[in-house]
Structure formats: C-alpha cells, structure tokens
Amino acid sequence: MIPLCNLHTHSTFCDGKQTPEENVLAAIDKGLFSLGFSSHAPYGEHDKEGCLSAGNIEAYRREILRLKEKYSDRIEILLGIEQDYFSPTLEGEYDYVIGSVHYIKKDGAFVAIDHSYDRLKNGAERQFGADMTELCREYYRTVADVADKTDCDIIGHFDIVTKFNEKYLLFDENDSVYRNMALEAVDTLLESDRIFEVNTGAVSRGWRKHPYPSEFIIKRIVDKKGRLTLTSDAHNAEYLTYGFLDAAYYLKALGVKELWIYKSGGYETFSL
Ligand SMILES: [Zn+2]
Numbered sequence: 001m002i003p004l005c006n007l008h009t010h011s012t013f014c015d016g017k018q019t020p021e022e023n024v025l026a027a028i029d030k031g032l033f034s035l036g037f038s039s040h041a042p043y044g045e046h047d048k049e050g051c052l053s054a055g056n057i058e059a060y061r062r063e064i065l066r067l068k069e070k071y072s073d074r075i076e077i078l079l080g081i082e083q084d085y086f087s088p089t090l091e092g093e094y095d096y097v098i099g100s101v102h103y104i105k106k107d108g109a110f111v112a113i114d115h116s117y118d119r120l121k122n123g124a125e126r127q128f129g130a131d132m133t134e135l136c137r138e139y140y141r142t143v144a145d146v147a148d149k150t151d152c153d154i155i156g157h158f159d160i161v162t163k164f165n166e167k168y169l170l171f172d173e174n175d176s177v178y179r180n181m182a183l184e185a186v187d188t189l190l191e192s193d194r195i196f197e198v199n200t201g202a203v204s205r206g207w208r209k210h211p212y213p214s215e216f217i218i219k220r221i222v223d224k225k226g227r228l229t230l231t232s233d234a235h236n237a238e239y240l241t242y243g244f245l246d247a248a249y250y251l252k253a254l255g256v257k258e259l260w261i262y263k264s265g266g267y268e269t270f271s272l
C-alpha cells in the first residue's frame with residue numbers, strides 16, 4: 001500500500017538530528033528498499049545555517065557513497081541534494097536533485113519562507129508592505145522557475161508558503177487570485193516534466209494536517225498526468241516514512257493511482 005522508499009532525508013550534515021549512518025540503520029529497520037539523502041546545498045551568503053558549507057560538501061558526498069557501498073546488499077542508498085533556488089551552481093554528480101524555494105528575493109533583500117512564522121511575517125512587512133498576495137505572487141514566480149534554475153529531478157514542497165498558514169491567518173488559500181498564481185506555476189512546471197513531491201514534513205512537525213501540496217494542486221497534477229513521489233522530508237530518523245499511510249489514502253481520494261519511486265537505479269511506478 002505504501003512505497004517503502006524516501007528520497008528526502010536530512011542528516012547532521014545540514015539540519016537533521018542523526019548521522020547518515022543512523023538514518024540508514026533506521027531505514028533498514030523500517031524495511032525501506034531505498035533511501036535518498038538530500039542535504040541542503042549551501043543557501044548562499046544570506047544564510048549559512050542549517051545547510052552544507054562549501055567546506056563540507058565533499059565530506060557529505062564521500063560519506064553517502066561510503067554508506068551506499070557498505071549497505072548495498074541491504075538497501076539502495078542514493079546520493080541526492082536539495083538545491084535551493086538561490087544556491088550556488090551545483091558541482092559534481094548526484095543521483096538526483098530536489099529543487100526547492102526556501103527564500104524569495106525582493107529589491108535585493110531575502111525573505112525566509114519556511115524558517116519561522118515571525119521571519120515570514122516580518123519579511124512580508126519589510127519587503128511587501130505586509131501584502132501577502134504580493135509575497136505569494138513572488139513566491140510562485142520563483143517556484144515556476146525552479147526547474148530551469150536548479151535543473152532538478154524533483155520539485156520540493158511546491159506550496160511551502162502555506163507552512164504557517166494552517167488557520168489561514170496569513171492569507172486565504174481558497175481565494176481565486178491565490179489559487180491561480182499557484183496553478184500557473186504548476187502548469188509551467190508540468191511542461192518541464194519534473195516529478196512533484198508529496199511531502200509529509202510539515203505534518204510530522206505539526207504545522208499542517210495534510211502533506212504539501214494542497215488538494216487543488218494535486219488535482220491539477222493528476223488532471224495533467226504529472227508525476228508524483230511521496231517523501232517525508234525527514235530531519236529525524238524516526239520519521240523516515242512519517243504519515244505515508246495517511247498520505248496514500250489522501251492521494252487515492254484525489255484520484256492519484258500511482259506514485260513514482262526510485263528502485264534498482266531508476267524511477268518506476270508504484271500502484272496505490
Ligand atoms: Zn526544503
């Protein structure tokens with residue numbers, strides 16, 4: 001019923017709680033057939049916290065490749081990376097890249113989208129005159145360009161701008177202006193034929209009841225025959241498959257029939 005595979009995993013190389021090897025052992029314990037590591041690539045000069053640095057990116061690559069070899073008879077380990085829209089150009093080979101927007105830039109200043117409610121709210125006040133519609137417009141303009149900018153395989157947490165908006169205190173997610181901005185970005189990315197992730201990370205951390213993206217976005221992806229994968233965006237090895245069963249029911253109810261998984265060196269479908 002649920003794919004025992006997760007391509008979105010953070011470790012002590014960025015902002016995760018456990019070492020990569022502890023994550024591998026937890027994944028084996030949970031019966032996963034594949035586990036992909038996706039440390040945050042350096043964000044850039046505006047934020048040095050919680051991501052790889054230019055100085056430890058090679059150590060990260062070496063460690064994941066060591067684990068890939070060491071546990072090859074028990075689990076398929078993948079060397080991935082989560083490339084932010086503003087991350088410096090990626091160097092070196094990776095099994096896959098997740099392209100994500102964690103910051104937007106307005107008039108030369110950055111606004112952190114998913115760091116905390118206060119940073120988002122302050123950023124909106126500082127750069128957008130507290131106009132959340134304009135902030136969302138800039139967010140989705142950036143998201144629409146994330147595939148071209150990062151050359152990613154997977155689109156990370158498509159509507160993470162809703163992270164601190166569970167009770168619609170920041171903006172109305174039912175508003176047609178908001179929805180059209182999101183749908184335009186979905187349509188642009190669907191043309192680039194990347195895989196969208198259904199991400200349970202905000203559910204495991206108590207921010208949202210449902211995984212990203214929201215229902216109306218998943219329906220558009222289904223209508224246009226886009227591809228989806230299920231990930232946990234785990235920062236804790238306990239949560240490698242957090243919420244996967246609930247997410248599977250959620251997706252089935254929205255008309256999703258299959259997910260894309262990584263197995264034996266490539267992507268294949270998994271029937272829900
Ligand atoms: Zn992310």
Ligand SMILES: [Zn+2]
Nearest residue numbers: 008010082233
């Ligand atoms: Zn992540």
